Amino acid sequence: MPAQDSESLLERLIRHQVDFVVIGGFAVIAHGVSLLTEDLDVCCPFDEAGIRRVHGAVADLHPVHRMTPQKLPFELTPRLLATLKNVYLRTDLGILDCLSDVKGVGEFDAVKQSSIVVELPIGKCRILELATLIRSKEAIGGVKDLQAVRLLKAVQERRAQKSSD
């Protein structure tokens, strides 16, 4: 199994001009919480142009649909372009999950509106903003999500204290 190299996956998404927002565990890390995550989750538009950009970003990384038993290759077909809503990929750089919506937030446009832009050495990148990330993690409600909520709320409280100082 390839080691997870989320920075390189991010850099590829940025370089290939994928319109995306970092969500999930990686967004939790970006906001300052120390919980390990083994994949990179992003929300992006699932129109034809959006899917083609994601495909272009990972095409040379032997991407496969990791949720399918046969690990089918991620190849664009007219049927796939018309029906795809989420794509769960394993690539040579690790796991990349692209979702068309975020639980508790909505579809890509709503997610993008609730994101912040951060400047990284690899380029500018959107990350789900803190209060919305908390809301989405509460809506998902898994054990790890609720652990993250507890810590994200502590971060939120600390930031509020700092900004009122």
Next chain:
Amino acid sequence: MKPPESPTPPTGLSAWEEAERAGFDMSLIEHNLTLSVWERIRAHSRALAMALVLREGMEKRDARSGF
């Protein structure tokens, strides 16, 4: 009339104190908040790489012992 009981009675603790009481090491968060987003991502990657190396070692050990 008696007010309805809250399922989680308010403790009067802050979110930070609640997390501390739940056993989280908040010094890690404290440190993370001094870092840039990129530094947090890099630190996470190093920790994940180490965790995966340890997991691989354990899997090899378990395979050898037929566990």
